[in-house]
Amino acid sequence: MSLRDPNCIFCKIIAGDIPSSRVLETETALAFLDINPINHGHVLLVPKAHHPAIFDLGEEEAAETARLLPRLARAIRKATGADGLNVIINNGDCAGQTIFHGHWHIVPRFKADAVNWPWPHSPYSGDELGQMQFRVKRELEAE
Ligand code: AMP
Ligand code: ZN
Numbered sequence: 001m002s003l004r005d006p007n008c009i010f011c012k013i014i015a016g017d018i019p020s021s022r023v024l025e026t027e028t029a030l031a032f033l034d035i036n037p038i039n040h041g042h043v044l045l046v047p048k049a050h051h052p053a054i055f056d057l058g059e060e061e062a063a064e065t066a067r068l069l070p071r072l073a074r075a076i077r078k079a080t081g082a083d084g085l086n087v088i089i090n091n092g093d094c095a096g097q098t099i100f101h102g103h104w105h106i107v108p109r110f111k112a113d114a115v116n117w118p119w120p121h122s123p124y125s126g127d128e129l130g131q132m133q134f135r136v137k138r139e140l141e142a143e
Contacts, residue, residue: 002028002049010101014048024072029065031072031106038107038115041080043072045104052100053091065104072106082108086117 004011013020014030021033023043034042047065051057073085088105090097109115124132 003051005050005101008050008099008101010044010046010099010103011050014046023075024068026064026068028061029068031068034105038105039080039082039110039113041076041082041108043076043106045069045072045106046101051102053097053102054089055091057102069104069106076106076108080108083111084109086115 004015009018012018013032020035022030023033024031024045028049029045029047031043031045034044045065045068047057047061049061051061054062069087073087076082077085086105086107086109088107089102090105091102107115
């Protein structure tokens with residue numbers, strides 16, 4: 001039996017306690033239509049086990065879920081006639097996460113749609129880029 005949070009809306013959807021429009025289900029993952037989509041055909045892909053965000057997800061579970069992405073993406077593109085597609089995970093409220101059961105958004109995109117992209121970008125200056133590379137690699141090695 002996988003992890004479950006009785007107060008989590010996605011755990012309730014996974015258990016079938018509240019309705020959802022399911023499109024794909026495996027032993028470890030579920031995909032269903034987002035109830036308030038960015039564009040029609042917006043799908044949420046969730047690991048069945050309750051993990052608040054990507055930081056808490058095991059490698060196997062992440063892989064089991066993410067391996068469904070290409071097939072889902074092709075199906076959503078065909079079903080909606082989308083020109084492209086964004087795959088996004090929000091982690092933490094500052095990053096736009098509102099439901100704390102980690103999930104992938106698969107959002108069909110259309111050439112003239114009203115979705116705001118790109119986000120603002122700015123380059124590194126001085127040795128900031130090398131410093132950041134060092135810090136991330138150091139944390140990876142410490143895992
Ligand atoms: P996030 O803001 O990344 O946590 O995404 C949560 C998403 O869940 C939002 O896009 C909501 O529209 C969607 N959502 C919330 N409740 C439901 C529900 N009952 N069924 C389907 N999607 C939902
Ligand atoms: Zn949950």
